[in-house]
Amino acid sequence: MKILVVGSVAYDSVETPEGKRESQLGGSASYFSVSASHFTEVGMVGVVGKDFRDEDLRMYESHGIDISGLNVVDGRTFRWSGDYLQDINTAVTHETQLNVFAEFAPSLSEKHAAAPFLFLANIEPSLQLRVLEEMSSRPKLVACDTMNLWIDIARPSLAELISKVDILTINEGEARQFTDEEHLPSAAAELLKTGPSTVVIKRGEYGAALFSDKFNFAAPAYPLAKVVDPTGAGDSFAGGFMGYIAATGDTSEEGLRRGAIVGSTMASFAVESFGLERIRSLSREDIEERFKAFVELTRFQPIDGSNGLPLR
Amino acid sequence: MKILVVGSVAYDSVETPEGKRESQLGGSASYFSVSASHFTEVGMVGVVGKDFRDEDLRMYESHGIDISGLNVVDGRTFRWSGDYLQDINTAVTHETQLNVFAEFAPSLSEKHAAAPFLFLANIEPSLQLRVLEEMSSRPKLVACDTMNLWIDIARPSLAELISKVDILTINEGEARQFTDEEHLPSAAAELLKTGPSTVVIKRGEYGAALFSDKFNFAAPAYPLAKVVDPTGAGDSFAGGFMGYIAATGDTSEEGLRRGAIVGSTMASFAVESFGLERIRSLSREDIEERFKAFVELTRFQPIDGSNGLPLR
Numbered sequence: 001m002k003i004l005v006v007g008s009v010a011y012d013s014v015e016t017p018e019g020k021r022e023s024q025l026g027g028s029a030s031y032f033s034v035s036a037s038h039f040t041e042v043g044m045v046g047v048v049g050k051d052f053r054d055e056d057l058r059m060y061e062s063h064g065i066d067i068s069g070l071n072v073v074d075g076r077t078f079r080w081s082g083d084y085l086q087d088i089n090t091a092v093t094h095e096t097q098l099n100v101f102a103e104f105a106p107s108l109s110e111k112h113a114a115a116p117f118l119f120l121a122n123i124e125p126s127l128q129l130r131v132l133e134e135m136s137s138r139p140k141l142v143a144c145d146t147m148n149l150w151i152d153i154a155r156p157s158l159a160e161l162i163s164k165v166d167i168l169t170i171n172e173g174e175a176r177q178f179t180d181e182e183h184l185p186s187a188a189a190e191l192l193k194t195g196p197s198t199v200v201i202k203r204g205e206y207g208a209a210l211f212s213d214k215f216n217f218a219a220p221a222y223p224l225a226k227v228v229d230p231t232g233a234g235d236s237f238a239g240g241f242m243g244y245i246a247a248t249g250d251t252s253e254e255g256l257r258r259g260a261i262v263g264s265t266m267a268s269f270a271v272e273s274f275g276l277e278r279i280r281s282l283s284r285e286d287i288e289e290r291f292k293a294f295v296e297l298t299r300f301q302p303i304d305g306s307n308g309l310p311l312r
Numbered sequence: 313m314k315i316l317v318v319g320s321v322a323y324d325s326v327e328t329p330e331g332k333r334e335s336q337l338g339g340s341a342s343y344f345s346v347s348a349s350h351f352t353e354v355g356m357v358g359v360v361g362k363d364f365r366d367e368d369l370r371m372y373e374s375h376g377i378d379i380s381g382l383n384v385v386d387g388r389t390f391r392w393s394g395d396y397l398q399d400i401n402t403a404v405t406h407e408t409q410l411n412v413f414a415e416f417a418p419s420l421s422e423k424h425a426a427a428p429f430l431f432l433a434n435i436e437p438s439l440q441l442r443v444l445e446e447m448s449s450r451p452k453l454v455a456c457d458t459m460n461l462w463i464d465i466a467r468p469s470l471a472e473l474i475s476k477v478d479i480l481t482i483n484e485g486e487a488r489q490f491t492d493e494e495h496l497p498s499a500a501a502e503l504l505k506t507g508p509s510t511v512v513i514k515r516g517e518y519g520a521a522l523f524s525d526k527f528n529f530a531a532p533a534y535p536l537a538k539v540v541d542p543t544g545a546g547d548s549f550a551g552g553f554m555g556y557i558a559a560t561g562d563t564s565e566e567g568l569r570r571g572a573i574v575g576s577t578m579a580s581f582a583v584e585s586f587g588l589e590r591i592r593s594l595s596r597e598d599i600e601e602r603f604k605a606f607v608e609l610t611r612f613q614p615i616d617g618s619n620g621l622p623l624r
Contacts, residue, residue: 039622064624088494182400184517185535205496206518209535218609220530223497223521247622257612262621284623291621295614297530300569302607309574309603310351310559311596312376 001066003246004112005032006045006131007121007145007235008101009052009070012275013081016088018228024275025056027078028121028145031232034280035239035266036119037063038287040247043112045069045131047104049076059280069112075100088227089204108134117246120144120165121235125157132164141251143167143242145234151178163195169238172203185211198256200241202234210260215253219260220297222268222290229274233267236279240266265290313378315558316424317344318357318443319433319457319547320413321364321382324587325393329400330540336587337368339390340433340457343544346592347551347578348431349375350599352559355424357381357443359416361388371592381424387412400539401516420446429558432456432477433547437469444476453563455479455554457546463490475507481550484515497523510568512553514546522572527565531572532609534580534602541586545579548591552578577602 007029013022033042043066052072060067076099082091106127113136120128122145132142144165150158151174158178162168168191172184181187184201188211191199198212205227210217241263245255265287269278301307319341325334345354355378364384372379388411394403418439425448432440434457444454456477462470463486470490474480480503484496493499496513500523503511510524517539522529553575557567577599581590613619 038624040624183537183539185537188535189537203518206515207530207532209532211535216535216609217612218519218532218535220519220521220532223500223523223528223530225495225497225501227495244622254613261612287623288615288621292615297528298610298612299614300529300573300610301566302611303600303604309600310556311599312350312352 001043002040003117004115005119009046010078015083028235031235032239035236036243039243047071168196169200236270237263237267313355314352315429316355316427317431321358322390327395340547343547344551347548348555351555359383430454479510480508481512548582549575549579
């Protein structure tokens, strides 16, 4: 197993301008692992209730995801309901039921504790910290995600977590909220000072931007004719990004750049259908073709010896 | 003269979080021509009042801009005042004084009417149409810009104008407003149906996106540590974009892609200082260096024979 993810596994009820779904499989760990599973072996740590559907467990397994760390306990699976009717980029939460997540205390098997790559998907920061502490040795690369709620109610433990990771993935609005910097490069600079060597700022339909001490990289979003359901786009991005890096072992600047485009590729698929429908049924050809579309979307002729700018 | 621009020449009073300026030289034609002048010979058509400063005329001339079409008439120069205090991306207009622009009726010299490239910068659409009709033959490429005001109060003539240009540059919000399409690729598709072969959607700090029947291209914005004054960013983009295309004569897909990066380069300089301060004092080295920074900002390894994605 190359990459371990801890995060939420949920049943979501969601409504978008394109329709609605009741109790569809979701959660940060679900989107991340299915996305990453196209590239590498993933182990998932989380908790679900007795109501969790067998077919969903089998779907993870069919993607080669190691679910030995997914505890099934008495009670109901975490549930979220919301809509994107006003603004396709912003969820309005109707209800969050923590259910079995209220008592979740992750504990890692020996195999999971030795994973060389670790993604701490969005859950309560103290749980993310606990998983990081349970690792038997420092992974080659640790990344984490978070959400506005934890900035509001758990800032000290979130700040501690961020100080201990290599890569932070965070939404644009959350980066502003956390740093109190309106201007994004300034927010990224503040975040870099607090610990991570790379900050990935997710900008929804505008793509993602990587900031580090050594380089910046801008990954656009793919211009889709229609966004059906934006739920899980960020976690699908992280799954492609970290899945690519874990599969190649390439944590260099080149690896991070290419990983961000793989992440954008996976995010673009995620939002094309409700829930995991699209990213769980992708072929290798689908992924290669969309990656190549990103090459086309961004390429232009650089300056070289015979091809300078026509400057006066 | 390679490219003709018609648009506003103005004295702006502007306040941003970085300071304020009274009566600084501005207007769509000013930003466009100074930006384009780094690449090619520009002719400017517009009108100013008797209060227009000699030093400003000399600044244009020092950039090799042909101001024989800039009429100096009785009255005061167009004036705009506004601020970007609430949101650095959105101007709040305090006052607009049309002054000499109220009676402006552009008329082209023989030389100007034969220009091979034409940019119809933001002014009243019927004036843009009039200039297009005054051209002695169809230019190789015609582009136009506009603003929300004309969508509100002059939609029929704006629609007629758009149907007659090759390239439309338009802000994201205006594209949504004009088409009533919330989703940007859909808005671009609607705009392409109405006439232009390429639509350039300007997204401020998110960069610009080119849409055509044949290809899409995403140009990021340069991640600046500080935006001092966003006034004129769109016109500076257009100046770099059209200036590059006019200088090379390359209206192919490759020319448009590279032109968009040149445009983003010039826009990134424009917002670094108040008014025209930065873009009027750029060296060739400044421009080349920033263009190369865009190469670094966007490059990643594509798929080739020996370098596929690690797909399972």
